[in-house]
Amino acid sequence: MTAYDPCTHCEEMMQPYMDRVITDLERAEAEAHLDECTYCRKRYKFEEKLRQFVRQAVQHEPMPVELKTKLASLRTPLQ
Amino acid sequence: MVGWPEMSETTREPDARQLATEARDRVRFEEDALALSDQVYRVARHLVGSREEAEDLMQETYARAFRSWRSFTPGTNLRAWLLRILTNLNIDRGRKQQRTPDTQPLEEGDYFLYNKLEASGDGVSDEERVVERLSQNDVVAALSEVPHDFRDVVVLVDVGDFTYADAAQILDIPIGTVMSRLHRGRRILKQAMAESAVGSEES
Numbered sequence: 471m472t473a474y475d476p477c478t479h480c481e482e483m484m485q486p487y488m489d490r491v492i493t494d495l496e497r498a499e500a501e502a503h504l505d506e507c508t509y510c511r512k513r514y515k516f517e518e519k520l521r522q523f524v525r526q527a528v529q530h531e532p533m534p535v536e537l538k539t540k541l542a543s544l545r546t547p548l549q
Numbered sequence: 550m551v552g553w554p555e556m557s558e559t560t561r562e563p564d565a566r567q568l569a570t571e572a573r574d575r576v577r578f579e580e581d582a583l584a585l586s587d588q589v590y591r592v593a594r595h596l597v598g599s600r601e602e603a604e605d606l607m608q609e610t611y612a613r614a615f616r617s618w619r620s621f622t623p624g625t626n627l628r629a630w631l632l633r634i635l636t637n638l639n640i641d642r643g644r645k646q647q648r649t650p651d652t653q654p655l656e657e658g659d660y661f662l663y664n665k666l667e668a669s670g671d672g673v674s675d676e677e678r679v680v681e682r683l684s685q686n687d688v689v690a691a692l693s694e695v696p697h698d699f700r701d702v703v704v705l706v707d708v709g710d711f712t713y714a715d716a717a718q719i720l721d722i723p724i725g726t727v728m729s730r731l732h733r734g735r736r737i738l739k740q741a742m743a744e745s746a747v748g749s750e751e752s
Contacts, residue, residue, distance in 0.1 A: 485732055489706070491713060516663050519680045520739070521707065527688035528708050533590035537604050541586055541611045545579045 476503050480510040484517060578618045582611065585628050592709040593635055596701060598693050606642070610635040626715065633719045636701060665743040683742055691741035699734030702727055707735075 483500045486492040504511050594603040621630050666682050705716040717724045
């Protein structure tokens with residue numbers, strides 16, 4: 471049996487924490503650990519920053535105007 | 550009190566009235582769907598490898614959506630409904646099977662990218678600044694390297710802002726699978742970003 475490691479547990483909680491799909495209790499536990507553990511805090515901060523960056527990077531390319539026109543032309547013609 | 554419309558009127562001309570209602574519902578559906586096209590495109594663009602493919606897929610999706618608008622339940626999530634059509638069409642198009650790349654050994658875990666970025670820099674190890682070493686192109690290129698099954702989930706959740714439940718419904722897979730693919734997909738993405746970021750500095 472492996473001993474309980476708070477950092478391993480914190481890593482397991484990282485994805486649900488960031489995706490906001492954990493219970494209030496789990497969130498409080500994770501935050502209590504983050505308060506006292508520099509290593510995990512660093513990891514969470516990096517991960518959060520990275521997600522923001524990825525989100526911004528992929529939203530850069532707007533839909534071509536011609537495509538918008540083409541899509542509108544697929545509508546059912548009015549009788 | 551709200552009065553009911555004259556019943557005799559409806560019984561006499563049911564078809565004309567029905568047709569008018571249907572036409573109005575259809576027009577509203579089409580307008581709502583088109584209003585979401587930017588958001589749908591953003592997801593489509595990163596589900597497939599190229600802009601051309603994304604444009605084709607968008608047209609097929611909208612053509613199908615406009616044909617089968619009656620199967621949409623008003624009041625439910627139209628963006629998810631459109632993306633369900635789109636992801637199904639994308640799978641039907643026979644996208645190429647990709648091999649899942651080996652992820653980094655567990656001991657390095659998710660911190661692989663951070664370590665790489667930190668090591669490649671000028672000693673700046675601030676976890677916020679270190680991300681700035683990546684370029685937009687690094688991210689887009691890395692995303693296209695993530696195998697489809699994993700990419701679908703990462704794109705829906707991280708680009709499309711869908712919940713796990715919506716992603717599960719769109720892709721017709723259990724929520725547990727969404728979570729595990731998301732975890733794996735994000736790791737593959739980070740690994741690919743690490744490789745392209747470090748690679749571009751070395752060249």
